[in-house]
Amino acid sequence: MALEFPIYMDNHSTTPMDPRVVEAMLPYFTKAFGNAASRTHAFGWTAEAAVEDARETLAKFIGASSGKEMVFTSGATEANNLAIKGAAEYYQSKGNHLITTVIEHKSVLDSCKRLERQGFDVSYVEVEKNGLVDPAKIERAITDKTILVSVMLANNEVGTIQPIAEIGKITRARSVLLHCDAVQGVGKTPFDVESMNVDLASITAHKIYGPKGIGALYVRRSRPRVRLVSQMDGGGHERGNRSGTLNVAGIVGFARACELMMSEGPTENARIRALRDRLRQRLEAALDQVTLNGDAEHRLSGNLNLSFSFVEGEGLMMAIKDVAVSSGSACTSASLEPSYVLKAMGLDEELAHSSLRFGLGRFNTQEEVDYVADLVIQKVKKLRDISPLYEMHQQGIDIKSIQWAAH
């Protein structure tokens, strides 16, 4: 099959929609366009029935006992905001302490920071060098004021899969709520809110080949029943948890994406893992000084985060501009700070600037992997030829021994 350009290898950022998802959604834009809250006519009933079916599918997808536990939102950012702020506000009479980790998504970290300004205390647990959270550190951070722990299922940059089940045992035993931002991991690694003792979970459609603009928050209804203070005022939709007319077509697409993940996920993940491993092996065989960032085992099948020493990530991305990837080098950001996730893992800033994240997904092929591997090898070599740091490395000069002036 002929290659088509540009090649997309940034599936942690978003995924293309599966055509089967698009197909499922189409009737809900035109013929079945009703408002799911309209109780007085067939248009509304049709929409409502589609939404209720979708709820059950989503519940099954994450191991929830009922569709009633799913609250639809505009996406994962809103789900994370609602979970953290909504729970903190509801349970503030019980305590004012929350625990999260330093590598969470900004929608979790910034929600926590806002709560801190409102008088809450937040502990940000460090991660290990491999990007994994040590459950014992979570346990040690729990106090009698702790109301919520929030840990992601899988990290969006380095793909590390966190020990949610172990953390869930701890939080359940200590009667603390557990929120899990499951956006990156769900469908790609086992996730089950019942067996893992998760009380709140954020998911989104566009990371699993569904549409953008639709997410959901799982809110446990029994043992324990979790309550939230809604963050959006209005018509009282979603059992009062989230007002706003439902995005029916998006919800139908979300459910279809979940169905496909449930039926095809295991085979698909094995195929993606093989492609990812092939890419890694090719790059490491041809290039020296390549470092894998994040744990090799506890890792999303499609994630490959590598640092190519002595080559700057953004410069490398420019050299492979027909391939969509991302870099931990935040050279384009005004702050010039590299990835906070890589820094939190204790990675040297130089290596953070030299990192590239490949995110493989459903539609990547072996031909693409081979093409990308060859291209990256060629361009890394070219950029190392013009890198003063690589020359120093070859001359045996330790770059760390030089007094660099920060600028």
Added chain:
Amino acid sequence: MAYSDKVIDHYENPRNVGTLDPQRDDVGTGLVGAPACGDVMRLQIRVNEEGVIEDARFKTFGCGSAIASSSLATEWIKGKKLDEAGQLSNSQIATELNLPPVKIHCSVLAEDAIKSAILDYKKKREARQALSSEAHASEGPSPEAKPRVAGREVTAGK
């Protein structure tokens, strides 16, 4: 972010990539930036007796704009007198390459690299002059008796 055509041109066909022997008396080396910040530029000049930059070479670790800025800088200072080259400003580089605000620091770094290379050359020349006048004053037999070894002086900084 879209790069300007000139940045892409310099990035894809960098001018004057290479290394001059930093030990030589007629070579000045500037090494600026820091790996932790994501840019390191090394710019070298070879200067003749008339104070004209006969050759300029660079190697850069950095984004496309940093590579383009240093490539352009070497192109511009070649054939110029030291004083002239020292007056080249970052804004000239930024304008020529049409750098966006977040990339202005790349042009600043290129200006620093030029200045640092000139300074290194001048320091060497002063040291050489001091050495020869010393030799002259003592009427010593041979200046070879005290060969000057140009150390690998790595001056990283503005």
